[in-house]
Amino acid sequence: xxxxxxxxxxxxxxxxxxxxxxxxxxxxxxxxxxxxxxxxxxxxxxxxxxxxxxxxxxxxxxxxxxxxxxxxxxxxxxxxxxxxxxxxxxxxxxxxxxxxxxxxxxxxxxxxxxxxxxxxxxxxxxxxxxxxxxxxxxxxxxxxxxxxxxxxxxxxxxxxxxxxxxxxxxxxxxxxxxxxxxxxxxxxxxxxxxxxxxxxxxxxxxxxxxxxxxxxxxxxxxxxxxxxxxxxxxxxxxxxxxxxxxxxxxxxxxxxxxxxxxxxxxxxxxxxxxxxxxxxxxxxxxxxxxxxxxxxxxxxxxxxxxxxxxxxxxxxxxxxxxxxxxxxxxxxxxxxxxxxxxxxxxxxxxxxxxxxxxxxxxxxxxxxxxxxxxxxxxxxxxxxxxxxxxxxxxxxxxxxxxxxxxxxxxxxxxxxxxxxxxxxxxxxxxxxxxxxxxxxxxxxxxxxxxxxxxxxxxxxxxxxxxxxxxxxxxxxxxxxxxxx
Amino acid sequence: xxxxxxxxxxxxxxxxxxxxxxxxxxxxxxxxxxxxxxxxxxxxxxxxxxxxxxxxxxxxxxxxxxxxxxxxxxxxxxxxxxxxxxxxxxxxxxxxxxxxxxxxxxxxxxxxxxxxxxxxxxxxxxxxxxxxxxxxxxxxxxxxxxxxxxxxxxxxxxxxxxxxxxxxxxxxxxxxxxxxxxxxxxxxxxxxxxxxxxxxxxxxxxxxxxxxxxxxxxxxxxxxxxxxxxxxxxxxxxxxxxxxxxxxxxxxxxxxxxxxxxxxxxxxxxxxxxxxxxxxxxxxxxxxxxxxxxxxxxxxxxxxxxxxxxxxxxxxxxxxxxxxxxxxxxxxxxxxxxxxxxxxxxxxxxxxxxxxxxxxxxxxxxxxxxxxxxxxxxxxxxxxxxxxxxxxxxxxxxxxxxxxxxxxxxxxxxxxxxxxxxxxxxxxxxxxxxxxxxxxxxxxxxxxxxxxxxxxxxxxxxxxxxxxxxxxxxxxxxxxxxxx
Numbered sequence: 017x018x019x020x021x022x023x024x025x026x027x028x029x030x031x032x033x034x035x036x037x038x039x040x041x042x043x044x045x046x047x048x049x050x051x052x053x054x055x056x057x058x059x060x061x062x063x064x065x066x067x068x069x070x071x072x073x074x075x076x077x078x079x080x081x082x083x084x085x086x087x088x089x090x091x092x093x094x095x096x097x098x099x100x101x102x103x104x105x106x107x108x109x110x111x112x113x114x115x116x117x118x119x120x121x122x123x124x125x126x127x128x129x130x131x132x133x134x135x136x137x138x139x140x141x142x143x144x145x146x147x148x149x150x151x152x153x154x155x156x157x158x159x160x161x162x163x164x165x166x167x168x169x170x171x172x173x174x175x176x177x178x179x180x181x182x183x184x185x186x187x188x189x190x191x192x193x194x195x196x197x198x199x200x201x202x203x204x205x206x207x208x209x210x211x212x213x214x215x216x217x218x219x220x221x222x223x224x225x226x227x228x229x230x231x232x233x234x235x236x237x238x239x240x241x242x243x244x245x246x247x248x249x250x251x252x253x254x255x256x257x258x259x260x261x262x263x264x265x266x267x268x269x270x271x272x273x274x275x276x277x278x279x280x281x282x283x284x285x286x287x288x289x290x291x292x293x294x295x296x297x298x299x300x301x302x303x304x305x306x307x308x309x310x311x312x313x314x315x316x317x318x319x320x321x322x323x324x325x326x327x328x329x330x331x332x333x334x335x336x337x338x339x340x341x342x343x344x345x346x347x348x349x350x351x352x353x354x355x356x357x358x359x360x361x362x363x364x365x366x367x368x369x370x371x372x373x374x375x376x377x378x379x380x381x382x383x384x385x386x387x388x389x390x391x392x393x394x395x396x397x398x399x400x401x402x403x404x405x406x407x408x409x410x411x412x413x414x415x416x417x418x419x420x421x422x423x424x425x426x427x428x429x430x431x432x433x434x435x436x437x438x439x440x441x442x443x444x445x446x447x448x449x450x451x452x453x454x455x456x457x458x459x460x461x462x463x464x465x466x467x468x469x470x471x472x473x474x475x476x477x478x479x480x481x482x483x484x485x486x487x488x489x490x491x492x493x494x495x496x497x498x499x500x
Numbered sequence: 501x502x503x504x505x506x507x508x509x510x511x512x513x514x515x516x517x518x519x520x521x522x523x524x525x526x527x528x529x530x531x532x533x534x535x536x537x538x539x540x541x542x543x544x545x546x547x548x549x550x551x552x553x554x555x556x557x558x559x560x561x562x563x564x565x566x567x568x569x570x571x572x573x574x575x576x577x578x579x580x581x582x583x584x585x586x587x588x589x590x591x592x593x594x595x596x597x598x599x600x601x602x603x604x605x606x607x608x609x610x611x612x613x614x615x616x617x618x619x620x621x622x623x624x625x626x627x628x629x630x631x632x633x634x635x636x637x638x639x640x641x642x643x644x645x646x647x648x649x650x651x652x653x654x655x656x657x658x659x660x661x662x663x664x665x666x667x668x669x670x671x672x673x674x675x676x677x678x679x680x681x682x683x684x685x686x687x688x689x690x691x692x693x694x695x696x697x698x699x700x701x702x703x704x705x706x707x708x709x710x711x712x713x714x715x716x717x718x719x720x721x722x723x724x725x726x727x728x729x730x731x732x733x734x735x736x737x738x739x740x741x742x743x744x745x746x747x748x749x750x751x752x753x754x755x756x757x758x759x760x761x762x763x764x765x766x767x768x769x770x771x772x773x774x775x776x777x778x779x780x781x782x783x784x785x786x787x788x789x790x791x792x793x794x795x796x797x798x799x800x801x802x803x804x805x806x807x808x809x810x811x812x813x814x815x816x817x818x819x820x821x822x823x824x825x826x827x828x829x830x831x832x833x834x835x836x837x838x839x840x841x842x843x844x845x846x847x848x849x850x851x852x853x854x855x856x857x858x859x860x861x862x863x864x865x866x867x868x869x870x871x872x873x874x875x876x877x878x879x880x881x882x883x884x885x886x887x888x889x890x891x892x893x894x895x896x897x898x899x900x901x902x903x904x905x906x907x908x909x910x911x912x913x914x915x916x917x918x919x920x921x922x923x924x925x926x927x928x929x930x931x932x933x934x935x936x937x938x939x940x941x942x943x944x945x946x947x948x949x950x951x952x953x954x955x956x957x958x959x960x961x962x963x964x965x966x967x968x969x970x971x972x973x974x975x976x977x978x979x980x981x982x983x984x
Contacts, residue, residue: 024947025948104514
C-alpha cells in the first residue's frame with residue numbers, strides 16, 4: 017500500500033502481531049550454559065517491558081501456542097553469526113547455528129517489539145514476518161580511545177551495551193598513547209601508576225587494574241564482543257617514556273604530556289630492554305585476552321627511523337605470534353614485512369595495497385567516513401576536523417568494496433568506527449559523537465550493500481532517535497534526519 | 501519491520517492479500533445509472549488485467565466471499581468525494597456517499613492491485629488494509645493550452661484518463677489566444693475557421709466543433725472531471741481580431757500571429773460590438789458547459805487601458821453570471837471590482853490579497869511550482885524558463901497554505917497545474933512535461949499536508965514510473981528520482 021499517489025488521508029495496512037501474554041514462556045533447545053544465558057538476556061529485556069514472569073523452559077517436550085522458541089540447529093548457510101526469525105500470531109521462532117546467532121536474532125526481536133504500557137497489564141507486541149539474516153563482514157568494530165582521556169569501567173560497559181544492540185562484535189580499546197597508559201602491567205607497574213596519571217589537559221586520568229579489565233572482557237564476551245587491546249608503538253609512547261627512563265635512548269624520563277600534538281615520541285629501538293618491555297606487556301595482555309587479536313599501533317612513528325621501524329614491526333609480530341595472537345596494526349605496518357595473518361587497519365588508505373600484496377587482510381576505518389571524532393560541521397562543540405567534517409550521510413553513504421580500487425571485498429576483514437578522545441570528557445560526549453554515525457558504520461558492516469541506502473537509513477534512524485531520547489542517550493540531532 | 505538497524509539481509513513482513521477468482525462478482529448497492537457506470541469502469545479495468553468475467557450484480561441479496569462490494573451510504577465525514585476502502589482476504593469493501601467517492605476509491609484500488617500474468621489463468625491481487633480518504637481541496641485542476649498548438653480530441657481524452665487516475669477533477673482548456681481560436685462559435689463562425697487556422701509556427705492548427713467539444717465534456721464528466729473553458733480577454737485576442745475586423749478599434753483585421761510574444765493585442769473596449777461578441781461567445785460556451793465555471797482570462801492585458809480594463813472585467817462578470825456561471829480569471833482580475841463568487845487564479849501571486857479582500861477564493865498555479873511548461877533544467881529540450889527551472893522536487897515540495905502570508909487555507913479553492921504549449925507539438929511532448937510534476941500537484945491538491953513529504957513521494961513515484969513505462973507513457977526521468 018506504500019506507493020499510492022496521491023497519498024490517502026489515512027492508510028492502515030493489515031497488520032498481524034505476536035503479543036506476549038501472561039503465560040508466555042521462553043523455550044530453549046538444546047539447553048546449554050550459553051543458550052540459557054542468551055535466553056536470560058532476552059527474558060530480562062522483556063520482563064523490563066512487561067508485567068509477565070516469562071520463565072525459561074529448557075528442552076521443552078512439545079510446542080505450545082504463544083511461546084518464544086530459541087533453537088540451535090544446523091544450517092550452514094547461516095554461518096557463525098546468522099539467524100532466522102519468524103514471527104507469527106501464534107509464536108516467535110528463532111533459529112541459529114550458534115549462540116551468537118541467537119543473540120543477534122534477539123537484538124532484532126527487541127528492535128521489532130514495542131512495549132504497550134498504556135494498558136494493564138503491561139505487555140509487548142511485534143509485527144509478524146520473517147527475517148533471514150547473516151552479516152556481511154566478520155569484523156564489525158568500534159575503537160574507543162581511553163588514553164587521551166580515561167573512561168570508567170561503567171562507561172565502557174554502557175558503550176558495550178549499545179555496540180551489542182547494533183550487532184557490532186569488536187571493541188578495540190586504545191590503551192596507551194603519549195598522554196596516558198591505561199592498563200595495569202604487573203611487571204612494569206609504573207606504566208599504570210605514573211603513565212596512567214596523565215591525560216589531555218590533565219583531566220580524567222586513571223587506569224584499569226587487571227581485574228577490572230578482565231571484568232570488561234567478560235562483560236563484552238557475554239554480548240559476543242571481542243575486546244581488542246591496543247598498545248601503540250613505537251610512537252605515541254610518551255606516557256611509557258615518562259614512567260621508565262630506561263626506555264629512552266638518552267636514559268632520561270620524559271615529562272607527562274597534556275597536549276594533543278602527535279608524532280614526537282618513540283621507544284628507543286636500539287636498546288634490548290625495549291623488546292623485553294614489549295614482550296612483558298604483550299605476554300600480560302595476551303593472558304588477559306581470550307580474543308585472538310593484539311593491536312600494536314604502529315601509526316605516525318614520525319620520530320622513528322624508517323629502517324628501524326621496519327625491523328621493529330617484524331620483531332613485534334614475532335612476539336605477538338609467540339603468545340598465540342594475531343597482530344593488528346594501523347595501516348603504516350603495510351610498508352613493512354608482515355605475515356599473511358597480520359591485519360592492517362586503514363585510516364587514510366595509503367598502505368592498504370602493500371598489506372594486501374603480502375596476503376594480509378584490512379579493516380577499513382577511513383577518517384572521512386568512520387572517524388567518529390571528526391566534527392559533524394563547523395559548529396560542532398566537540399571533535400576535530402583534520403579529515404573534514406563528517407555528517408551522518410558522510411558516515412553512511414559509502415561502500416567498503418569500492419572504497420579503493422586496490423581493495424576488493426575479499427581483502428576486507430571488516431569495518432571499524434574509531435572514536436579518539438582528545439576533546440571528549442564524559443559518556444555523553446562519547447555518545448554525542450557516536451550517534452547517529454556509529455549506527456551507520458554498524459549497518460555498513462552488517463547489511464548487504466544492495467539492501468541499504470541513505471534515504472532508508474535516515475528514515476529508520478529517526479525512529480531510533482525516539483528510543484535514544486527515551487533511554488536518555490545523548491546524541492547529535494543531525495539536520496539531515498527528520499527526527500521523530 | 502521497517503526501522504531495523506542494521507537492515508537484515510532479507511526481510512519479509514507477513515502479507516495478506518485479496519485475490520480475484522473466477523467467481524468474483526462486483527456487487528453494487530444501490531444500483532443507479534451512475535453507480536452501475538462507475539462499477540463498469542472498475543470491471544473493465546479488472547477484465548483487462550485478468551481472464552475473469554467479473555459480472556456486475558445490482559442490489560445483491562446477500563454477501564458472499566471473494567466479492568467486491570461497492571456501496572453508497574450516508575457518512576457526512578466523507579463529503580462529496582471521499583471514500584472508505586477495506587481490503588480483506590475475503591473481499592473488498594468500498595463505501596462512499598457519492599458516485600464520485602466510489603470512483604476515487606476505484607482509482608486507489610486499481611493502484612493497489614497487481615496483475616499476475618505469469619500464471620494461468622491471469623489473475624489480480626492486492627495487499628489487505630484499510631483506507632479512509634477525503635481530498636484536501638475541492639479544485640484539483642490541470643490547465644492545457646490548446647491555443648498555441650492544437651491537440652486532437654483523442655489526445656485530450658488520453659490526458660483526461662491520466663488526470664482521473666490521479667484524482668484530479670478540473671480540466672481547464674485554454675481555448676483562445678493570440679495564435680489560435682479553438683472552439684466553434686455558431687454566431688461568430690470565422691473565429692474557428694479563420695482564428696482556428698493559426699498556431700505557433702503555423703504547425704498543429706485546428707478547432708473543436710461543438711459536437712466534438714460536447715463529446716469531450718461528456719468523456720470528462722464520466723470521470724468526474726469538470727471542463728472549464730477559457731476564452732482569454734481582453735488581451736491574448738489576436739486570433740479573434742484576425743477573424744473579425746470590427747473587433748479592432750481601427751476596423752482593420754489583424755494578421756494571424758505565429759510568434760510567442762505576449763501582451764500586444766486587445767479587444768476594442770469602446771465598441772459595443774465587443775460586448776455583443778462576448779455575450780454571444782459566453783452564451784454558447786455556457787450552453788456547452790454543464791460545469792459551473794467560465795474562465796475569462798484577463799491576464800497580461802498590457803495593451804489595454806487600466807481604467808477600461810477595470811470596467812471591462814465588471815461587465816464580463818455580469819455576462820457570465822447572466823448565463824448562470826461563475827467567473828474565473830487570472831490573478832490580474834483581483835485589481836478590479838469582482839464579486840465574492842469570482843475566482844482568481846494566481847500565477848505570480850501579486851494580486852491574490854486584493855481578490856481575497858473582496859471575498860473571492862483563489863486557485864494556486866504558481867509559475868515556479870505548478871507551471872508544467874517550465875523547463876526541468878538547462879538541458880530540457882522542451883519548455884521555457886521565465887519562472888525558473890522546475891524540477892520534480894520544486895513541483896512537489898511546497899504547501900499552498902504557506903505559499904503567501906496573505907492567503908490562508910480557507911481562501912484557497914484549490915491548486916492547478918498549468919501546461920502552456922508554445923514549445924509542445926505532440927501528446928508525448930505533453931506527457932514529458934506533465935510527468936512526474938502533474939502527479940506532484942495532484943498530491944498537493946488531494947493529500948493532507950502532514951502526511952506527505954518529498955522523500956516519500958520520490959519513492960512512490962519511482963514505482964509509478966515502471967507503470968508509465970509499461971503503458972508507453974513518455975515521461976521525464978528526473979535524476980532526483982531512483983526510477984525502478
